[in-house]
Amino acid sequence: MDIATLVVVAMVIATSLIFDFTNGFHDTANAMATSIATGALKPKTAVIAAGTLNLVGAFLSTEVAKTISGGIINEQEVTISAAFIFAGLIGAIIWNLITWLVGLPSSSSHALFGGLVGAVIVGAGVQGVNFMAVISKVLIPALISPIIAGLAAWCAVKLMYLIVKGLDEKRVEDGFRHGQTVTACLVALSHGTNDAQKTMGIITLTLIAEGMQASGTGPQIWVVFVCGLAIALGTYTGGWRVIRTLGKGLTEINTPQGFGAEAASATTILVSSHLGFALSTTQVCSGSIIGSGLGKKGNKVNWGVAGRMVIAWLVTFPVAGVFGAVACAIARLGMGGVIVVALIGIAAALVILRLSRRNPVNSANVNDSAEVKLNPSNNAVAAQ
């Protein structure tokens, strides 16, 4: 193997782990936003729990890792080089960082698929993409999954409030706090079993493509470990901006609503995974939070934020695709092109990180948000 190929493989592995890290911090909110917002868990405790469960989850299953894109890319019909994968990853990372900067919860999986599809179209042609799979695995789930989770959360919250009607609100809040912690942990664990595997699949297929691993074999143990560690570290870092948007920006929630939202999210994710089609955790969790917000009488939902979120979901795939395509157009020029793409990626990440420092969001101020005013009833509970 020549040194240039070895360098590209090393860059793909490093980029995959960086993507895994961004996936982790982008998706911390999915499991823990409501628990942090309601005070069921302290912010730092929540991200430690989520990070640990993501690491554990990475070791539990490697089934998803067997395919790089869940059938969206015709991996058997076109030759996918390490440079294409690298370009796709750069596209996905940049989009993840942009959405993190503006605090919008977008699907990391859709960003990854979009980046890879864009890179493959430029690198190998449109025949490399299964557009029916794009519709069935990206577009339709993006529209339907938040509705399913939202409806489930709405029904659960309505019933819960009906059952605990007339009881001391403080006691009810305390009671649901314990349940919410458990349901949040379930979501974090299921996230770890799904999302860490995507990068395991990318690294494994890169190693197979470059003849460093036997075809048909699963991820090696060091790949499982580093991917699990990357997503866990990312989760621990905490995407506080997205946590704020989901926990405080969409609607004001208290522990019964948080419990209902997390229960609905966990149920939707597990049922859909078991039936063979993985819905985006981000879209499911966002939908269930809106549903739980609507489930409580008199509660408000900030439809402006919700609308921006839906737009972000719809544009994630095409925009990450454009980024991936541009990156691939440069990367396919050769080793110099790959290095240029890497430098552009690093520069973009540094600019985004610098912009984020103008308005820092961290564990200390994550629950400060003026987007949705507290409901009078919640104020009363909080004052007790």
Place this chain on the structure above:
Amino acid sequence: MTNFIVVLVCAVCVASIIGSLYAFGLRNLIKGEGAVAADGTHVDAHPARRIVAYVCFALCILIVVFALILIVPQLHALVPWLK
């Protein structure tokens, strides 16, 4: 499309059941505890209500255990019809 309807029905039913069970358990737990009313009279505890509450919480734990079995593929062997 059928799959999405199955997911919708399952998600709505399971989330509603687990939410209702937990809320019902909580209601019975609170109502089952003895307390002193605002006028100073003592309200007796209801052991039966507390037992109902614990049964509800136990059922919730069972649902969580089943969710863990669904998440962990190595545990699928415990439930034959999952295969």
